[in-house]
Amino acid sequence: MARQLDEQIAGRFPVGRRLRVLDVGMGQGTQALRLARAGHQVTGVEQDPQMISVAREALAAEPEGIRARMRLVQSDGRDTGVHFLPGSFDVVLCHGVLMYVEEPDPLLAGLARMLAQGGLLSLLVRNGNALAMRPGLSGDWAGALTAFDTTAYLNRLGLDVRADRLETLTATLAGIGAPLQAWYGVRVFTDTAADGTDVPDDLSDLLAVEERAGRSDPYRGVAALLHLCGVRG
Template identity: 85%
Template sequence: MARQLEEQIAGRFPVGQRLRVLDVGMGQGTQALRLARAGHQVTGVEQDATMIEAARAALAAEPEGIRERMRIVQGDGRDTGVHFLPGSFDVVLCHGVLMYVEEPDPLLAGLARVMAPGGLLSLLVRNGDALALRPGLSGDWTGALAAFDSTVYRNRLGLDVRADRLPALTNTLAGIGAPLNAWYGVRVFTDTAPDDAALPDDLETLLAAEDRAGRTDPYRGVAALLHLCGVRG
């Protein structure tokens, strides 16, 4: 996903431009820190106190110049209008958040509002058109059959959450003034790997295969996750 995001940023903004980045639901700050290290000014929004503590610990270990380029705000992403003015950001990330939001449209509209004209919106969502794959490949035939007709699923944390379908999100992005510019699949081959699986010796080859599949039909259409990139008109 980081490679995909870098590709979209490089194709949209001049080389060397320092961008204003908002990362909503930043988690432990993986993408936010990566972009701060690249020279961008990053604001991370996160609701979970444990994740915020982890992000702050990781940030504290960075050089002063990087620490100065990143700030952390506690919030759930639905109050962007309270914290930020319209057009405040060139890039807005919202990765792994929509599956926990029952009605995502207001959240997405708020994110579009704080984007500058020409800004990039990066979403990572659960692919509602591929929900049957994980249970099916695991031999859970009852779960696979049920998944064909639903966008609700139980994640690895044991929570009942929701998935999104590409056509519906494409319409939503057009409606909020940030139409879809590009989309990718994420975790095409590796979704069934256990969370505690050791990294393989051929990790770079694995990533190359995932990267190729994530941008190639028909493989990207059955990825566990979808990475959608919209551009603010």
Template identity: 75%
Template sequence: MARQLDEQITARFAVGRRLRVLDVGPGQGTQALRLARAGHQVTGLESDPAMLDALRTALAVEPEGIRERVSLIAGDGRETGRHFGPGSFDLVLCHGVLMYMPEPDPMLAALARVLAPGGLLSLLVRNADALAMRPGLLGDWPGALDAFGSATYTNRIGLDVRADRREAVTATLNGLGTPVHTWYGVRVLTDAAPNDAPVPADLEPLLAAEEQAGRTDPYRAVAALLHLCGVRA
């Protein structure tokens, strides 16, 4: 995921340019802190108080220069108009958030609104066209049968959430003037691994295989997650 995002940043922006980044739903701050360490100015917009506290804790141990590049705001990504003007950001991230929204369009419209012309929108969504893959690979045949044609699923922490179809999100972003230029699969080969699976001593072959599968048809189409990259017209 990080490699894919870096590839898109390199393709869209001049080398050395300091970007204005909005991370909607940054969670524990993996991407927000990584981008701040790279020199970018990052704003995290988080609606979950516990996640916001965790990110503040993580940020507190960073060097002062990095802390100064990160701003944290309590708020809902669907209400960016309350906090930011149109075109405020060069890069907008919304990773693993859309599945918790009752429907995607209000969030997508809010994200597109704050994206500057030529800016990059990075979305990570659950793939509704592949919901039968995980239960099928785990031998849960009733679960696999129920997943066909469904747009909802139970995630790893037991919550009933929603998935998106690539064609539908692409059509919405086209209508918002932020067409999808590139898309990848994420967790193509590893989605059925248990949460407590040991990390291989040599992680690079696993990452390389996942990276290749996420770029290659037909594998990327059955990924658990889709990474969609749109560019503001």
């Protein structure tokens, strides 16, 4: 996903430009820190106190220049209008968040308002058109049959969450003024790997296969996650 994001940033902004980045639901700050290290000004928003603590600890270990480029805000991301002015950011990330939001449209509209003209909105969502893949590949036929007709699912944390369909989000992005420009699949072949699985020796080959599949039809359409990139018109 990082490679996909870098590809979109490189294709839309001049080389060397320092971007204003908002990462809503940043988790432990993996992407936020990566972009701050690349020279961008990053604001990370996270609701979970434990995740914020992990991100702060990681940031504290960085050189002073990187620490100065990154700001952390504890919030669920739905009150961005309180914290930031419209058009304040060149790139807005919202990765792994929408599955926990019952009504995502207001959140998405708020994120689009935070974008400057030509700004990039990057979403990572659970693929509602491929929910039967994981149970089906695991031999859970009853679960696969149920998954065909729903966007609700039980995640690996045991939480009842929701998925998004590509066609629905495409219409939503057009409606909020940040129409879809590109989309990728994420975790096409590796979604059934057990949590805690050791990193394989052939990791570079694994990543190459996943990257190729994530941009190719029909493979990207059955990925566990979708990475959608909209641009503020």
